[in-house]
Amino acid sequence: MSNFGNQHQFSIYQTMTNPDPNRLPVVYEEWEKKAREVLDDGPFYYVAGGAGGEHTMKANLQAFQSRKIVPRMLTNVGERDLTIELFGETYSFPVLHAPIGVQSIIHPDGELASAKACAELEVPYIASSASTAPMEEIAKAMGDDAPKWFQLYWSKDSDVTASFLKRAETAGYSSIVVTLDTSMMAWREYDLKNVYLPFLMGEGVGNYFTDPAFRSKLQKTPEEDPVSATMYWAKVFGNPTLTWNDLAFLREHTRLPILLKGILHPDDAKQALESGVDGLIVSNHGGRQVDGAIGALDALPLICDVVQERIPVLFDSGIRRGSDVLKAVALGAKAVLVGRPCMYGLAVAGQQGVKSVLKNIIADMDITLALSGEKAIRNVNKSLLMEA
């Protein structure tokens, strides 16, 4: 049973009789609207926008709408258990903070605010390779006991990749999420229109500019010559030549569990199983990479059919409310990652905003679980759902 759940006894009455003193939004759409008010066009559309005509971004939300929960009655749901097990650890909820880079464009406290909000809630924070703050600072801000994972952008410079893996392990991260769908930036129409790419303004390079392997490749330090350092970053950030055979390199350089993020095709799930990775994250990067790609929730049951619970499958792309978490879990996800909603929380109210967004999703999930007739999130399965 989760401490957070026990301490706070999620109930709509409790929430209403103890209203948030800061009067932060509750409605997801209001967080987004308020974020729009506080952010300039460049940063707002960088976060909110997707690839191409944003068809996949819309398909992500549509995939949730087309599945309906069919609640069960008289099942004694007085006590709920929201905990899950992953890689030998017990986590309080089936909810993690998605890896999100360049958070300094959203709030001056950036990743440190988000990570601290997660630490307060016992929600694992996945620190992005493209964070503005270096991974060591994020880990320190969270504290030793807070659950933290590291997301790897697999650099063309293998010394940098190996160095990131070593640093993550030393800093106390407990799993490595390898994002496969972003070897290069997609065609993002709003960013092109706004001529806005945060990396070219020195955001999101905190892990690179502090990295000994990265620095050793430069003629002048990033402090002396940030332009040349940024050019080297652009050259080595991603590696579109990678193949499944290259995964052995990652295995050789870390003893931590490795999860592959961005899996959508069942044949890739088969390859992943053969390559011996420890987990998968079904994701289309929130519709930010391949416009026209399958809605992520539509891909989830296809991947879970192949995996057959041999390794954990996690999910992201479109989680907005508690019922979305339930639907993803019912379709086979062990846990979900929350992305854009946290960034709207960060924009509006920094650490408190991220905390509030995550707390609301978890409370909504707990109540919806109970009202659907289930008491343990780990027992939720596809019998909870019907296709509309």
Ligand SMILES: Cc1cc2nc3c(=O)[nH]c(=O)nc-3n(C[C@H](O)[C@H](O)[C@H](O)COP(=O)(O)O)c2cc1C
């Ligand atoms: C502003 C922004 C930056 C992101 N940066 C990263 C990143 O650095 N690494 C990564 O693996 N995914 C990144 N993502 C993708 C998220 O991890 C996640 O897949 C996506 O946000 C899920 O879609 P949703 O936010 O619509 O639910 C980013 C997403 C956004 C919105």
Ligand SMILES: CCCCCCC(=O)C(=O)O
């Ligand atoms: C050069 C591409 C960097 C992308 C890093 C951030 C990200 O993942 C995103 O979706 O934006």
